[in-house]
Amino acid sequence: MNKKKEELQKNTIDNTKKAKMTTNQGVPISEDEFSLKAGERGPTLMEDFHFREKMTHFDHERIPERVVHARGFGVHGEFQVYESLEKYTKADFLTDPSKKTPVFVRFSTVAGNRGSMDIPRDVRGFSTKFYTDEGNYDLVGNNMPVFFIQDAIKFPDLVHAVKPEPHNEIPQAASAHDTFWDFVSQNTESAHMIMWLMSDRAIPRSLRMMEGFGVHTFRLVNKEGKSHFVKFHWKPKLGAHQVVWDEAQLINGKDIDFHRRDLWENIDKGNAVEFELGLQVIPEEDEFNMDFDVLDPTKIWPEEDVPVQLVGKMTLNQNVDDYFAETEQVAFHPGHVVPGIDFSNDPLLQGRLFSYTDTQLIRLGGPNFHQIPINRPVCPFANNQREGYNQMNITKGQTSYHKNALNDNQPEPASPEEGGFEHYNEKVEGRKIRARSESFKDHFSQAKLFLNSMQPHEKQHIFDALSFELGKCKSMDVRNNVLKEVINKIDREMAQYVADKVGADLPEAVEESTYDKSSPALSMSNTPASLETRTIGVMITPDVAEQTLKETKEKFEKHGIEVSFIGDKIHSIGDVRVEETFDTVHSVLFDAVVVLKGKAQLQPEAIENLAIAFKHKKAIGYGIDEGDISDALQFSLEAKGVTDIEKDVDQFLEDVKAHRIWDR
Ligand code: HDE
Numbered sequence: 001m002n003k004k005k006e007e008l009q010k011n012t013i014d015n016t017k018k019a020k021m022t023t024n025q026g027v028p029i030s031e032d033e034f035s036l037k038a039g040e041r042g043p044t045l046m047e048d049f050h051f052r053e054k055m056t057h058f059d060h061e062r063i064p065e066r067v068v069h070a071r072g073f074g075v076h077g078e079f080q081v082y083e084s085l086e087k088y089t090k091a092d093f094l095t096d097p098s099k100k101t102p103v104f105v106r107f108s109t110v111a112g113n114r115g116s117m118d119i120p121r122d123v124r125g126f127s128t129k130f131y132t133d134e135g136n137y138d139l140v141g142n143n144m145p146v147f148f149i150q151d152a153i154k155f156p157d158l159v160h161a162v163k164p165e166p167h168n169e170i171p172q173a174a175s176a177h178d179t180f181w182d183f184v185s186q187n188t189e190s191a192h193m194i195m196w197l198m199s200d201r202a203i204p205r206s207l208r209m210m211e212g213f214g215v216h217t218f219r220l221v222n223k224e225g226k227s228h229f230v231k232f233h234w235k236p237k238l239g240a241h242q243v244v245w246d247e248a249q250l251i252n253g254k255d256i257d258f259h260r261r262d263l264w265e266n267i268d269k270g271n272a273v274e275f276e277l278g279l280q281v282i283p284e285e286d287e288f289n290m291d292f293d294v295l296d297p298t299k300i301w302p303e304e305d306v307p308v309q310l311v312g313k314m315t316l317n318q319n320v321d322d323y324f325a326e327t328e329q330v331a332f333h334p335g336h337v338v339p340g341i342d343f344s345n346d347p348l349l350q351g352r353l354f355s356y357t358d359t360q361l362i363r364l365g366g367p368n369f370h371q372i373p374i375n376r377p378v379c380p381f382a383n384n385q386r387e388g389y390n391q392m393n394i395t396k397g398q399t400s401y402h403k404n405a406l407n408d409n410q411p412e413p414a415s416p417e418e419g420g421f422e423h424y425n426e427k428v429e430g431r432k433i434r435a436r437s438e439s440f441k442d443h444f445s446q447a448k449l450f451l452n453s454m455q456p457h458e459k460q461h462i463f464d465a466l467s468f469e470l471g472k473c474k475s476m477d478v479r480n481n482v483l484k485e486v487i488n489k490i491d492r493e494m495a496q497y498v499a500d501k502v503g504a505d506l507p508e509a510v511e512e513s514t515y516d517k518s519s520p521a522l523s524m525s526n527t528p529a530s531l532e533t534r535t536i537g538v539m540i541t542p543d544v545a546e547q548t549l550k551e552t553k554e555k556f557e558k559h560g561i562e563v564s565f566i567g568d569k570i571h572s573i574g575d576v577r578v579e580e581t582f583d584t585v586h587s588v589l590f591d592a593v594v595v596l597k598g599k600a601q602l603q604p605e606a607i608e609n610l611a612i613a614f615k616h617k618k619a620i621g622y623g624i625d626e627g628d629i630s631d632a633l634q635f636s637l638e639a640k641g642v643t644d645i646e647k648d649v650d651q652f653l654e655d656v657k658a659h660r661i662w663d664r
Helices: 003-011 049-059 152-162 178-186 188-198 245-254 258-268 284-288 323-328 347-363 445-452 456-472 476-490 492-502 546-557 604-615 649-657
Strands: 072-081 101-109 124-132 135-142 218-221 227-236 273-283 309-319 535-540 562-567 571-573 576-578 592-597 620-624 642-644
Touching: 003 101, 072 124, 072 258, 072 273, 072 323, 101 309, 135 227, 152 178, 152 347, 178 188, 178 476, 188 445, 188 456, 188 476, 227 284, 245 258, 245 456, 245 604, 258 273, 258 309, 273 284, 445 476, 456 476, 456 492, 476 492, 535 546, 535 604, 546 562, 546 576, 546 592, 562 576, 592 604, 592 649, 604 620, 642 649
Parallel strands: 535 562, 535 592, 592 620, 620 642
Antiparallel strands: 072 101, 072 309, 101 124, 124 135, 218 227, 227 273, 273 309, 571 576
């Protein structure tokens, strides 16, 4: 148990243990079925304190959901740095390789409500709270390294545009509507982020299989006071993988909880979920050596120019005990930093530094939200901030001010040498001005860089996603504006394709971005691939032999693959359980499918599931005891990625590992 989990025990109540039911005042309850009435058929009495308490609590059980990132899922884990990073930072958790720092991570979608589906086309939040010995450090990032806007003052506008439209609250958890695309056409700084959002990064296969990014440029400051600019990355051990858009839409219907279930179950089974922390570091003196402004959050530092150094590993390994108490009440803030980590002047980051505490005040009901168990640091803390709603601490002493002579100035600030936080001593000078720096003006080069870096199938997915999204817009003006102001300026071929698809005007050829660099690290095709924790749905006819089932299971499970048998009903064949049917699952819920046929004919649902798996470019395996299936199927057994698993299971496994047969 890590230090934070241990600390949480103080507030953990185990109702699964034999416990007598009481009121919140601790009074034992003799009966919990009937309210207190004047006569069996009479009115309920006001004096029924048990009824009143139970109902009042229920009436007040909801708190406001987060204004963005409302739907989230949290897990515990720990982080360990590989080697001391003291040349860059004095942060204790980044300089002591023997230290295991507890973490709590909350993954989220951005636009949808708390009850929305797991795979809309959306950005994913990736927030990490490190409970360090020097206080909590929050890395509140996303699964995309850039953002839509360059200045925080535009955030309410962006969010109002992407959220359901205010007059009818349609659509839920989707950017495919007029107000969002209108915003994009009027705010072309979003061009680069739009490429990410239209790419497969926006529909991850699993929360365990996506990258994370701190987005902004931050600072690392070492003991000597020297500062480096830094970009933070999380690299998933399993690589970054996606589903396809048609599949995502089906999954959202078949299993709205697809991502959280995947994470919960994998952690529950003891499959460690691992991410490596990566740093891109440049010395402060190199601030002006890039062909963009390092303060601009719509720009990446191409990994080929500034390599990502992998400096530590985060292992997520424990589920929460109580979703509300932990995941819903956790309060992240990019301003929660520790000595050795500091901010840059990125105007988006600067605005975030205000917003996050402000939002917790309304969401968690007052200034003492840091005392909620999940938010409490694991190191000692002391100051003069007493009172306020929901004060949980009883602080001794007559004085609650500094300086004082009555209590010897306790609690006393620590000097930087003693570990006190010292803001980086940056020189700042300027006139007050509402303006954007000229150096933020280039909106299209890196959008083009991203497109240049895609494999053909990835590029096609972007074109198709744009066609879907603009096709959903009702306003012709919006479609035309996006094409003219954004798409056409990034890439002519993309403009031609989309204009044709959505019946919009093809804008006149303009000087599109001529940026010809590419960055292979941006393509998801270049991330690690693995068989571990992959899922295979094995569809069977009712007469398949027990032995065949056992052998098939064995064949896959030895590679860490999870096998589910899907039959006409839930039953046992010998010792083997057929736990799923076509009522309970679908091929979209698996990475790959296999069909095992005995004498009996394939069910129509199996044929349909296979066709959909084929369409979604999944590996398909088959094993036929008797007869033939080629006539029943809507694709050829000779097609790429369709394999007889009795003859060539290795080929099938290769295809599963490759995730999809993109060139089928
Ligand atoms: Fe957030 N963001 N954000 N954001 N954000 C919130 O804080 C905000 C931005 C991110 O799991 C809110 O506690 C502003 C960028 C994540 O609990 C709110 C701006 C990035 C989460 C807020 C941004 C993020 C939030 C809503 C523009 C990636 C979920 C609830 C200046 C680096 C945290 C809350 C969790 C949540 C404001 C832009 C990531 C309103 C004003 C850029 C992962 O405070």
